[in-house]
Amino acid sequence: MDRMASFLRSLAVSSSVAALAGAGALAAKSLQARGEESVRPVLHGGRTPRILVAGGGYIGLYTATTLRKHLGRQDAEIAVVDPRPYMTYQPFLPEAAAGSIEPRHVVTSLRRELKGTSVLTGSITEIRHAERKAVIKPVNDDPAYEVTYDHLVVGLGSVARTLPIPGLAENAIGFKHIEEATALRNRVLNKLAEAASTWDAEKRRRMLTFVFVGGGFAGIEAIGEVEDMARTATKEYDSIDAEDLRFVIVEGAGRILPELGEELGGYAIEQLRERGVEIHLNTFLNSCVDGVVELSTGEKFEADTIVWTAGVKANPVLANTDLPLDARGRVRTNASLQVVNEDGTVVEGAWAAGDNAAVPDLTSSDPAATTAPTAQHAVRQGKQLGENLARVLHGEEPEEYRHENIGTVASLGLYKGVAQIMGVKFRGPLAWFMHRSYHVLAMPSFERKVRILADWTEALFFRRELVSLAALQNPRAAWEAAAASGSKPAAPGVAPAAAGAKIADKSDAAKVAEKK
Numbered sequence: 001m002d003r004m005a006s007f008l009r010s011l012a013v014s015s016s017v018a019a020l021a022g023a024g025a026l027a028a029k030s031l032q033a034r035g036e037e038s039v040r041p042v043l044h045g046g047r048t049p050r051i052l053v054a055g056g057g058y059i060g061l062y063t064a065t066t067l068r069k070h071l072g073r074q075d076a077e078i079a080v081v082d083p084r085p086y087m088t089y090q091p092f093l094p095e096a097a098a099g100s101i102e103p104r105h106v107v108t109s110l111r112r113e114l115k116g117t118s119v120l121t122g123s124i125t126e127i128r129h130a131e132r133k134a135v136i137k138p139v140n141d142d143p144a145y146e147v148t149y150d151h152l153v154v155g156l157g158s159v160a161r162t163l164p165i166p167g168l169a170e171n172a173i174g175f176k177h178i179e180e181a182t183a184l185r186n187r188v189l190n191k192l193a194e195a196a197s198t199w200d201a202e203k204r205r206r207m208l209t210f211v212f213v214g215g216g217f218a219g220i221e222a223i224g225e226v227e228d229m230a231r232t233a234t235k236e237y238d239s240i241d242a243e244d245l246r247f248v249i250v251e252g253a254g255r256i257l258p259e260l261g262e263e264l265g266g267y268a269i270e271q272l273r274e275r276g277v278e279i280h281l282n283t284f285l286n287s288c289v290d291g292v293v294e295l296s297t298g299e300k301f302e303a304d305t306i307v308w309t310a311g312v313k314a315n316p317v318l319a320n321t322d323l324p325l326d327a328r329g330r331v332r333t334n335a336s337l338q339v340v341n342e343d344g345t346v347v348e349g350a351w352a353a354g355d356n357a358a359v360p361d362l363t364s365s366d367p368a369a370t371t372a373p374t375a376q377h378a379v380r381q382g383k384q385l386g387e388n389l390a391r392v393l394h395g396e397e398p399e400e401y402r403h404e405n406i407g408t409v410a411s412l413g414l415y416k417g418v419a420q421i422m423g424v425k426f427r428g429p430l431a432w433f434m435h436r437s438y439h440v441l442a443m444p445s446f447e448r449k450v451r452i453l454a455d456w457t458e459a460l461f462f463r464r465e466l467v468s469l470a471a472l473q474n475p476r477a478a479w480e481a482a483a484a485s486g487s488k489p490a491a492p493g494v495a496p497a498a499a500g501a502k503i504a505d506k507s508d509a510a511k512v513a514e515k516k
């Protein structure tokens with residue numbers, strides 16, 4: 001707390017110290033403009049350099065950890081800014097959505113991991129690198145404030161790449177954050193409970209229809225895990241059978257999991273179709289106004305749950321910076337992860353990596369190729385960026401980032417998976433085991449690894465946890481109802497059957513009513 005307060009005091013532009021920092025950066029610029037040697041702050045060469053790390057995801061966490069390994073507190077002040085106080089290990093989101101892993105265990109606390117580093121909770125809304133200034137908006141209603149820095153690390157990641165499809169923004173949910181994975185789990189389980197309690201057959205069908213748009217890793221792993229969970233959950237209902245569930249994948253391309261090649265992608269299609277998952281290839285979502293899904297094939301049906309996993313794009317806040325961006329809105333870098341202008345000249349004091357950066361892929365024969373937006377790259381780039389920035393501060397040359405993809409693993413649900421490691425293809429329980437082993441080893445922090453292993457071990461002895469905490473989305477509802485109960489009488493409910501709806505042939509509500 002004290003450390004953060006002192007860092008904020010030293011950074012806030014309103015303070016005299018920060019004004020000095022800004023003046024230092026401007027002095028550096030004007031010296032460069034005159035063609036003299038840069039006054040880029042180097043270790044032991046004057047005041048302590050300040051490093052601002054934008055984003056506390058893979059890049060933020062690994063860069064800051066690596067920097068601290070090489071730089072003591074007297075060597076550099078480091079601050080990481082993120083609206084969330086934790087880093088999310090996204091490859092485990094599908095398992096968190098399925099309840100195989102406790103949601104808290106797939107995130108890791110930035111404060112606990114980043115000793116000796118200030119963690120600021122807020123969103124960067126603007127970067128004026130020429131002035132070495134960034135604007136941070138706190139997560140509450142407090143006004144935004146400016147900070148100054150000497151070196152900037154941009155690790156703001158990506159956001160869901162949405163399209164202007166009617167009804168999409170209002171009715172769909174993304175699958176990039178732990179909050180979304182948890183909400184999806186609660187929603188699916190809740191829809192089962194609601195479907196079992198409704199009289200209306202059409203509503204019931206709509207409640208039990210789950211649409212996933214996008215057949216890449218996120219979409220396929222999510223549907224694989226969630227369908228598995230939902231099928232297991234039906235065993236707890238007399239009135240819902242596994243066949244009553246409708247899981248639908250909508251994919252614009254002619255195949256799914258393209259990174260795994262045609263053979264394994266084909267196997268995944270077969271696997272999912274055997275389980276009753278509908279897969280619409282070469283198909284687009286045209287509209288989903290009020291949950292009425294319209295596909296490019298002309299098919300139309302209703303669904304209460306629509307999950308959008310059709311790709312990502314660089315964080316749009318980058319447009320609010322003076323950093324050089326490529327045509328896809330990513331920060332341009334060289335292979336040393338330094339930000340560069342279009343002509344390749346280095347932008348002093350700016351670094352970027354991960355999903356929000358166009359990092360040259362030195363392993364490709366195509367000179368224009370950039371590294372894919374994967375955790376595999378982000379972990380390694382974060383470490384390399386930390387090493388390189390420390391090297392530069394020590395007056396040494398940075399090293400180039402190069403990483404050959406070692407393979408790809410994907411889960412399709414409990415004991416089901418596909419993998420390709422160094423060209424060798426695996427499928428079934430072995431691939432699933434490889435998926436789990438790889439990711440638990442890659443999960444940051446020993447403590448989190450142990451907690452996840454404990455979750456999996458526990459699952460061997462107890463039945464799957466299938467409680468929905470959907471009410472979490474509105475925690476004040478009970479309180480508001482209690483407060484209101486004193487002032488007005490409760491309105492009598494009207495069963496949909498009485499309102500003339502088509503009655504579901506199978507429904508717990510109908511059964512209970514019959515027994516009366």
Ligand SMILES: Cc1cc2nc3c(=O)[nH]c(=O)nc-3n(C[C@H](O)[C@H](O)[C@H](O)COP(=O)(O)OP(=O)(O)OC[C@H]3O[C@@H](n4cnc5c(N)ncnc54)[C@H](O)[C@@H]3O)c2cc1C
Nearest residue numbers: 055057058059090091123124157354355373374375376378
């Ligand atoms: C469901 C899913 C499954 C995946 N599975 C795999 C897999 O199996 N294998 C694999 O290699 N990759 C996988 N990925 C991709 C991988 O997670 C990403 O490539 C990786 O997270 C990129 O790291 P990053 O640091 O660039 O971005 P992130 O890890 O997304 O970090 C960006 C950070 O920036 C923060 N941020 C955003 N806006 C602001 C702002 N304005 N100010 C401050 N901070 C901000 C965010 O809160 C976040 O913490 C998966 C992704 C998803 C969504």
